[in-house]
Amino acid sequence: MRILIGAVALVALAGCLDQDKRPAGLVSATEKAKGLSVASNSPDAAVKSWWSVRDAAMDLDREICLEYQRMKSPITDKLKALSTADLPAREDCFLDQLNFDRKISKVEVESDTRAVVGAVIKNITPPEPGAVLDARDRQLKEAGERYRYTLERKDASGEWKISRIENFPSYSSNWRDSYSKPEPSNNRYVYEGYQ
Incomplete structure (x- = not known):
């Protein structure tokens, strides 16, 4: 939205x-x-x-x-x-203002035209006033989330471009696409924000 x-x-x-x-x-x-x-x-x-x-x-x-x-x-x-x-x-x-601590943990150049960059990203923005940050939330916030960026280029002298971004959220047991192609809407929903 x-x-x-x-x-x-x-x-x-x-x-x-x-x-x-x-x-x-x-x-x-x-x-x-x-x-x-x-x-x-x-x-x-x-x-x-x-x-x-x-x-x-x-x-x-x-x-x-x-x-x-x-x-x-x-x-x-x-x-x-x-x-x-x-x-x-x-x-x-x-x-x-959101603030993130982003650190590259690994760079794997798999071939002349493909590489994978691993990173750990933490949201270091303080909690909003009144927000509750229990021990589990604090642990997850301090650990951050793992991200994986797949990069490709046309040939050995080309510029690297990101072709896929995945993350491994705390609630998941596998890598998930961070960006997925939007599906066309069937406009079934009423969309509460417009009511």
């Missing part, structure tokens, strides 16, 4: 916002994203670049979402007027 909102907001912002009228946070996040340099000359460099781009994307998504919320205020103000404080407000934006 957040990705959809981000995409819609980006299109709206591109067409509606004059360069001089954009909020400073959005300008800063956009410039940061534009200024990123990426390297794909080795499997580990490609994975580290991927992480840098993903971090910049979180910042940009947050700033786009904040501007989207501002633009949507005529609707949200009316919805607030029609509901009591007992009805939880839907938050479209994730405003807190």
